[in-house]
Amino acid sequence: MEMAELTTGTTRPHDWGPRGTAAATFAGRLTFEDVSLSYGPVPAVRNVSFDLSPGEIVCLLGPSGCGKTTLLRIAAGIERPESGRVLIDGLEMAGAGRFVPPEKRNIGLMFQDFALFPHMSIIDNVAFGLRGLKRADALKEARLALKRVGLEEYEREYPHRLSGGEQQRVALARAIVPRPQVMLMDEPFSGLDQRLRDNVRAETLALLKETRATAMLVTHDPTEALGLADRILLMRRGRLIQTGTPTEIYGRPADAEAARFFCDMNELTGRVRGGLAETPLGTFPAPGRTDGEAVLVMLRPQAFSLAPSDIGPEGFVLSSRFIGDANALSVIFKGLEAPLAIRMPASLAPRQGVSATFTIDPAQVLVFTANGSTPI
Secondary structure, X not given: OOOOOOOOOOOOOOOOOOOOOOOOOOOOOEEEEEEEEEEOOEEEEEEEEEEEOOOOEEEEEOOOOOOHHHHHHHHHOOOOOOEEEEEEOOEEEEEOOEEOOHHHOOEEEEOOOOOOOOOOOHXXXXXXXXXXXXXXXXXXXXXXXXXXXXXXXXXXXXXXXXXXXXXXXXXXXXXXXXXXXXXXXEOOOOOXXXXXXXXXXXXXXXXXXXXXXXXXXXXXXXXXXXXXXXXXXXXXXXXXXXXXXXXXXXXXXXOXXXXXXXXXXXXXXXXXXXXXXXXXXXXXXXXXXXXXXXXXXXXXXXXXXEOOOOOOOEEEEEEEEEOOOEEEEEEEEOOOOOOEEEEEEHHHOOOOOOEEEEEEOHHHEEEEEOXXXXXX
Protein backbone atom coordinates (compact mmCIF):
# COMPACT_ATOMS: atom_id res chain seq x y z
CA MET A 1 0.00 0.00 0.00
CA GLU A 2 1.35 3.42 -0.90
CA MET A 3 1.94 5.79 1.99
CA ALA A 4 -0.35 8.81 1.90
CA GLU A 5 2.07 11.10 3.71
CA LEU A 6 5.82 11.30 3.23
CA THR A 7 8.28 13.41 5.17
CA THR A 8 9.67 14.69 1.87
CA GLY A 9 6.38 16.46 1.27
CA THR A 10 5.92 14.94 -2.21
CA THR A 11 2.36 13.79 -1.59
CA ARG A 12 -0.72 15.26 0.01
CA PRO A 13 -1.07 14.50 3.75
CA HIS A 14 -3.83 12.07 4.62
CA ASP A 15 -6.85 13.90 6.07
CA TRP A 16 -7.67 13.56 9.74
CA GLY A 17 -11.05 12.18 10.72
CA PRO A 18 -14.04 14.44 11.43
CA ARG A 19 -13.71 16.61 14.52
CA GLY A 20 -16.10 16.05 17.38
CA THR A 21 -16.06 12.25 17.11
CA ALA A 22 -13.47 11.38 19.78
CA ALA A 23 -14.71 9.70 22.94
CA ALA A 24 -14.73 12.00 25.96
CA THR A 25 -13.22 11.15 29.32
CA PHE A 26 -13.68 12.26 32.92
CA ALA A 27 -10.86 14.76 33.27
CA GLY A 28 -8.70 14.54 36.39
CA ARG A 29 -7.03 17.17 38.55
CA LEU A 30 -3.24 16.76 38.63
CA THR A 31 -1.46 18.20 41.66
CA PHE A 32 2.22 18.47 42.54
CA GLU A 33 3.07 19.40 46.13
CA ASP A 34 6.67 20.48 46.82
CA VAL A 35 8.15 17.76 44.58
CA SER A 36 11.93 17.27 44.38
CA LEU A 37 14.16 14.70 42.68
CA SER A 38 17.93 14.47 42.15
CA TYR A 39 20.06 12.19 40.02
CA GLY A 40 23.05 11.60 42.25
CA PRO A 41 24.40 15.01 43.30
CA VAL A 42 22.52 16.81 40.52
CA PRO A 43 19.09 18.24 41.44
CA ALA A 44 16.67 17.64 38.55
CA VAL A 45 13.58 19.30 40.04
CA ARG A 46 13.42 21.30 43.26
CA ASN A 47 10.36 22.06 45.38
CA VAL A 48 7.91 22.20 42.46
CA SER A 49 4.24 22.80 43.22
CA PHE A 50 1.36 23.35 40.80
CA ASP A 51 -2.23 22.33 40.23
CA LEU A 52 -3.81 21.46 36.86
CA SER A 53 -7.57 21.90 36.69
CA PRO A 54 -9.70 19.19 35.03
CA GLY A 55 -9.69 19.66 31.27
CA GLU A 56 -6.90 22.24 31.33
CA ILE A 57 -4.11 22.11 28.72
CA VAL A 58 -0.81 23.16 30.27
CA CYS A 59 2.65 23.40 28.70
CA LEU A 60 5.80 22.81 30.70
CA LEU A 61 8.18 25.18 28.97
CA GLY A 62 11.89 25.73 29.33
CA PRO A 63 15.33 25.04 27.87
CA SER A 64 16.79 21.55 27.60
CA GLY A 65 17.86 20.15 30.94
CA CYS A 66 15.59 22.36 33.05
CA GLY A 67 13.60 19.44 34.52
CA LYS A 68 10.51 19.40 32.28
CA THR A 69 10.73 15.77 31.24
CA THR A 70 11.63 14.70 34.77
CA LEU A 71 8.39 16.26 36.01
CA LEU A 72 6.47 14.45 33.28
CA ARG A 73 8.09 11.13 34.25
CA ILE A 74 7.22 11.74 37.90
CA ALA A 75 3.59 12.44 36.94
CA ALA A 76 3.53 9.25 34.87
CA GLY A 77 5.01 7.11 37.65
CA ILE A 78 8.17 6.30 35.70
CA GLU A 79 10.20 8.18 38.33
CA ARG A 80 9.54 8.36 42.05
CA PRO A 81 10.07 11.72 43.78
CA GLU A 82 12.48 11.96 46.71
CA SER A 83 10.11 14.30 48.52
CA GLY A 84 6.72 15.86 48.01
CA ARG A 85 3.50 14.37 46.68
CA VAL A 86 1.73 13.78 43.36
CA LEU A 87 -2.07 13.51 43.40
CA ILE A 88 -4.78 12.84 40.83
CA ASP A 89 -8.24 13.99 41.92
CA GLY A 90 -6.93 14.28 45.46
CA LEU A 91 -5.72 10.67 45.60
CA GLU A 92 -2.03 10.27 46.33
CA MET A 93 -0.13 8.67 43.46
CA ALA A 94 3.34 9.23 44.94
CA GLY A 95 4.42 10.30 48.39
CA ALA A 96 6.33 9.27 51.46
CA GLY A 97 4.25 6.16 52.07
CA ARG A 98 2.60 5.40 48.73
CA PHE A 99 3.52 4.83 45.10
CA VAL A 100 1.00 3.90 42.40
CA PRO A 101 2.56 2.32 39.26
CA PRO A 102 1.93 3.90 35.84
CA GLU A 103 -0.58 1.33 34.64
CA LYS A 104 -2.88 2.10 37.58
CA ARG A 105 -2.91 5.90 37.24
CA ASN A 106 -5.36 6.25 34.32
CA ILE A 107 -2.97 8.41 32.34
CA GLY A 108 -2.14 8.59 28.64
CA LEU A 109 1.52 8.80 27.59
CA MET A 110 2.93 10.11 24.35
CA PHE A 111 6.69 10.30 23.83
CA GLN A 112 8.93 12.22 21.46
CA ASP A 113 9.93 9.06 19.55
CA PHE A 114 6.30 7.76 19.48
CA ALA A 115 7.44 4.45 21.14
CA LEU A 116 5.35 2.25 18.83
CA PHE A 117 5.95 -1.49 18.94
CA PRO A 118 7.63 -2.35 15.62
CA HIS A 119 6.55 -6.02 15.67
CA MET A 120 2.87 -5.18 16.14
CA SER A 121 0.34 -3.99 13.57
CA ILE A 122 -1.09 -0.49 13.80
CA ILE A 123 -4.41 -1.74 15.18
CA ASP A 124 -2.64 -3.82 17.82
CA ASN A 125 -0.46 -0.86 18.80
CA VAL A 126 -3.55 1.26 19.37
CA ALA A 127 -5.40 -1.51 21.23
CA PHE A 128 -2.40 -2.28 23.48
CA GLY A 129 -3.74 -0.27 26.42
CA LEU A 130 -7.15 -2.00 26.28
CA ARG A 131 -6.05 -5.39 27.55
CA GLY A 132 -8.84 -5.35 30.13
CA LEU A 133 -11.44 -5.58 27.35
CA LYS A 134 -12.44 -8.51 25.24
CA ARG A 135 -10.47 -8.67 22.00
CA ALA A 136 -13.46 -7.72 19.82
CA ASP A 137 -14.34 -4.74 22.05
CA ALA A 138 -10.71 -3.56 22.15
CA LEU A 139 -10.44 -3.67 18.36
CA LYS A 140 -13.71 -1.75 18.00
CA GLU A 141 -12.43 1.05 20.26
CA ALA A 142 -9.05 1.06 18.51
CA ARG A 143 -10.70 1.41 15.09
CA LEU A 144 -12.74 4.38 16.31
CA ALA A 145 -9.58 6.08 17.53
CA LEU A 146 -7.77 5.34 14.27
CA LYS A 147 -10.71 6.74 12.34
CA ARG A 148 -10.52 9.97 14.33
CA VAL A 149 -6.87 10.45 13.33
CA GLY A 150 -7.65 9.50 9.72
CA LEU A 151 -5.67 6.23 9.56
CA GLU A 152 -8.28 3.48 9.85
CA GLU A 153 -7.32 2.06 6.45
CA TYR A 154 -3.77 1.36 7.70
CA GLU A 155 -4.75 -0.86 10.63
CA ARG A 156 -2.98 -3.93 9.19
CA GLU A 157 0.23 -2.06 8.37
CA TYR A 158 3.30 -1.93 10.62
CA PRO A 159 4.94 1.23 11.99
CA HIS A 160 7.91 1.15 9.61
CA ARG A 161 5.51 1.51 6.69
CA LEU A 162 4.22 4.86 7.94
CA SER A 163 5.82 8.28 7.80
CA GLY A 164 6.79 10.20 10.92
CA GLY A 165 3.60 12.23 10.84
CA GLU A 166 1.46 9.11 10.54
CA GLN A 167 3.32 7.37 13.36
CA GLN A 168 2.68 10.41 15.53
CA ARG A 169 -1.04 10.08 14.84
CA VAL A 170 -0.98 6.39 15.74
CA ALA A 171 0.77 7.24 19.01
CA LEU A 172 -1.90 9.84 19.71
CA ALA A 173 -4.69 7.35 18.98
CA ARG A 174 -3.06 4.80 21.31
CA ALA A 175 -2.81 7.41 24.07
CA ILE A 176 -6.45 8.55 23.90
CA VAL A 177 -8.16 5.20 23.36
CA PRO A 178 -8.22 4.18 27.08
CA ARG A 179 -9.90 7.54 27.81
CA PRO A 180 -7.29 8.72 30.30
CA GLN A 181 -8.01 11.33 32.95
CA VAL A 182 -4.64 12.95 32.30
CA MET A 183 -2.62 13.09 29.06
CA LEU A 184 1.16 13.48 29.34
CA MET A 185 3.03 14.43 26.16
CA ASP A 186 6.81 14.78 25.90
CA GLU A 187 7.92 16.97 22.95
CA PRO A 188 5.34 15.23 20.73
CA PHE A 189 5.94 17.40 17.64
CA SER A 190 9.72 17.84 17.68
CA GLY A 191 10.31 14.89 15.36
CA LEU A 192 8.12 16.33 12.60
CA ASP A 193 9.27 18.62 9.83
CA GLN A 194 7.88 22.15 9.73
CA ARG A 195 5.48 21.33 6.90
CA LEU A 196 3.63 18.84 9.10
CA ARG A 197 4.10 20.40 12.51
CA ASP A 198 1.57 23.22 12.33
CA ASN A 199 -1.19 20.97 11.02
CA VAL A 200 -0.50 18.20 13.53
CA ARG A 201 -0.43 20.68 16.42
CA ALA A 202 -3.79 22.13 15.42
CA GLU A 203 -5.42 18.73 15.03
CA THR A 204 -3.93 17.45 18.28
CA LEU A 205 -5.23 20.50 20.14
CA ALA A 206 -8.70 19.93 18.69
CA LEU A 207 -8.55 16.26 19.72
CA LEU A 208 -7.48 17.11 23.28
CA LYS A 209 -10.38 19.55 23.57
CA GLU A 210 -12.76 16.84 22.34
CA THR A 211 -11.57 14.23 24.83
CA ARG A 212 -11.65 16.84 27.63
CA ALA A 213 -8.70 15.17 29.29
CA THR A 214 -6.36 17.23 31.42
CA ALA A 215 -3.15 17.56 29.38
CA MET A 216 0.42 18.37 30.33
CA LEU A 217 2.71 18.87 27.35
CA VAL A 218 6.49 19.30 27.56
CA THR A 219 8.11 21.62 25.03
CA HIS A 220 11.18 23.83 24.63
CA ASP A 221 9.46 25.83 21.85
CA PRO A 222 7.86 29.06 23.16
CA THR A 223 5.80 29.50 19.98
CA GLU A 224 4.32 26.05 20.47
CA ALA A 225 3.47 26.75 24.11
CA LEU A 226 1.87 30.10 23.31
CA GLY A 227 -0.31 28.52 20.63
CA LEU A 228 -1.39 25.40 22.52
CA ALA A 229 -1.60 26.12 26.23
CA ASP A 230 -4.38 27.39 28.43
CA ARG A 231 -1.57 28.02 30.90
CA ILE A 232 2.23 27.90 30.75
CA LEU A 233 4.56 26.69 33.51
CA LEU A 234 7.99 28.20 32.83
CA MET A 235 10.91 26.22 34.26
CA ARG A 236 14.58 26.98 34.73
CA ARG A 237 17.28 24.87 36.37
CA GLY A 238 14.82 22.54 38.05
CA ARG A 239 12.58 25.24 39.47
CA LEU A 240 9.22 26.66 38.49
CA ILE A 241 9.91 30.30 37.62
CA GLN A 242 6.52 31.58 36.50
CA THR A 243 3.00 30.41 35.75
CA GLY A 244 0.28 32.18 33.79
CA THR A 245 -1.78 32.32 30.64
CA PRO A 246 0.17 32.80 27.39
CA THR A 247 -0.86 36.47 27.37
CA GLU A 248 0.25 37.01 30.97
CA ILE A 249 3.57 35.22 30.76
CA TYR A 250 4.54 36.82 27.43
CA GLY A 251 3.35 40.30 28.33
CA ARG A 252 4.87 40.43 31.80
CA PRO A 253 7.74 37.93 32.17
CA ALA A 254 9.08 37.28 35.66
CA ASP A 255 12.57 38.54 34.83
CA ALA A 256 14.81 39.47 31.92
CA GLU A 257 15.93 35.87 31.37
CA ALA A 258 12.30 34.81 30.97
CA ALA A 259 11.75 37.62 28.46
CA ARG A 260 14.77 36.48 26.43
CA PHE A 261 13.38 32.94 26.27
CA PHE A 262 10.32 34.10 24.34
CA CYS A 263 12.06 36.52 21.98
CA ASP A 264 15.46 37.84 20.88
CA MET A 265 15.38 41.16 22.68
CA ASN A 266 17.16 44.44 21.99
CA GLU A 267 18.67 45.53 25.31
CA LEU A 268 19.54 49.09 26.35
CA THR A 269 20.75 50.67 29.55
CA GLY A 270 18.54 53.50 30.77
CA ARG A 271 18.65 56.03 33.58
CA VAL A 272 15.54 57.04 35.55
CA ARG A 273 14.41 60.65 35.61
CA GLY A 274 11.00 61.60 36.98
CA GLY A 275 9.62 58.06 36.75
CA LEU A 276 10.82 57.57 33.15
CA ALA A 277 13.71 55.49 31.83
CA GLU A 278 15.73 57.71 29.52
CA THR A 279 17.44 55.98 26.56
CA PRO A 280 18.87 57.10 23.20
CA LEU A 281 15.58 55.93 21.65
CA GLY A 282 13.29 57.89 23.95
CA THR A 283 11.73 57.53 27.38
CA PHE A 284 9.71 54.64 28.81
CA PRO A 285 7.71 54.33 32.06
CA ALA A 286 9.69 53.22 35.11
CA PRO A 287 7.29 53.92 38.00
CA GLY A 288 8.53 53.60 41.53
CA ARG A 289 12.23 53.88 40.73
CA THR A 290 14.50 56.55 42.16
CA ASP A 291 16.04 59.30 40.04
CA GLY A 292 19.45 58.37 38.73
CA GLU A 293 18.84 54.64 39.06
CA ALA A 294 20.11 52.48 36.20
CA VAL A 295 17.55 50.16 34.54
CA LEU A 296 17.51 47.56 31.79
CA VAL A 297 15.21 48.41 28.87
CA MET A 298 14.29 45.55 26.51
CA LEU A 299 12.59 46.12 23.14
CA ARG A 300 11.13 43.34 21.05
CA PRO A 301 12.06 43.40 17.32
CA GLN A 302 8.41 43.94 16.39
CA ALA A 303 8.21 47.07 18.58
CA PHE A 304 9.36 49.26 15.69
CA SER A 305 7.37 50.72 12.81
CA LEU A 306 8.12 53.41 10.25
CA ALA A 307 7.05 56.96 11.07
CA PRO A 308 6.97 60.37 9.35
CA SER A 309 10.22 62.28 9.72
CA ASP A 310 11.00 64.10 12.98
CA ILE A 311 8.50 62.06 15.05
CA GLY A 312 10.82 59.33 16.36
CA PRO A 313 14.47 58.26 16.44
CA GLU A 314 16.28 58.07 13.12
CA GLY A 315 18.25 54.98 12.20
CA PHE A 316 20.43 53.85 9.30
CA VAL A 317 19.45 50.48 7.78
CA LEU A 318 22.56 48.33 7.60
CA SER A 319 20.67 45.36 6.15
CA SER A 320 17.12 44.39 5.23
CA ARG A 321 16.55 40.67 4.58
CA PHE A 322 13.33 39.15 3.27
CA ILE A 323 12.40 36.14 5.47
CA GLY A 324 9.00 35.20 4.08
CA ASP A 325 6.21 37.09 5.80
CA ALA A 326 8.50 39.85 7.06
CA ASN A 327 11.85 41.59 6.69
CA ALA A 328 14.59 41.29 9.27
CA LEU A 329 16.41 44.60 9.63
CA SER A 330 19.67 45.57 11.26
CA VAL A 331 19.53 49.26 12.14
CA ILE A 332 22.06 51.50 13.85
CA PHE A 333 20.78 54.47 15.88
CA LYS A 334 22.62 57.53 17.13
CA GLY A 335 23.91 57.03 20.65
CA LEU A 336 24.08 53.23 20.37
CA GLU A 337 27.25 51.27 19.71
CA ALA A 338 25.57 48.14 18.33
CA PRO A 339 22.78 47.83 15.75
CA LEU A 340 19.29 46.75 16.79
CA ALA A 341 17.28 43.87 15.30
CA ILE A 342 13.94 44.98 13.87
CA ARG A 343 11.23 42.89 12.26
CA MET A 344 8.37 44.38 10.24
CA PRO A 345 6.03 43.44 7.36
CA ALA A 346 7.98 43.04 4.12
CA SER A 347 5.72 45.50 2.28
CA LEU A 348 6.55 48.24 4.80
CA ALA A 349 10.22 47.57 5.39
CA PRO A 350 12.81 50.13 4.24
CA ARG A 351 15.57 48.95 1.95
CA GLN A 352 19.18 48.52 2.89
CA GLY A 353 21.36 51.64 2.92
CA VAL A 354 18.71 54.24 3.70
CA SER A 355 17.92 56.31 6.78
CA ALA A 356 14.45 56.01 8.27
CA THR A 357 12.51 57.35 11.23
CA PHE A 358 10.84 54.88 13.59
CA THR A 359 8.18 54.87 16.27
CA ILE A 360 8.25 52.37 19.13
CA ASP A 361 5.18 50.58 20.50
CA PRO A 362 5.40 50.90 24.31
CA ALA A 363 3.47 47.63 24.70
CA GLN A 364 6.50 45.84 23.20
CA VAL A 365 8.94 47.43 25.66
CA LEU A 366 9.90 45.86 29.01
CA VAL A 367 11.76 47.65 31.79
CA PHE A 368 13.62 45.78 34.55
CA THR A 369 15.94 46.64 37.37
CA ALA A 370 19.56 46.91 36.20
CA ASN A 371 20.35 43.26 36.97
CA GLY A 372 17.22 42.07 35.14
CA SER A 373 15.75 40.38 38.20
CA THR A 374 12.60 42.45 38.73
CA PRO A 375 10.11 43.86 36.20
CA ILE A 376 9.09 47.48 36.57
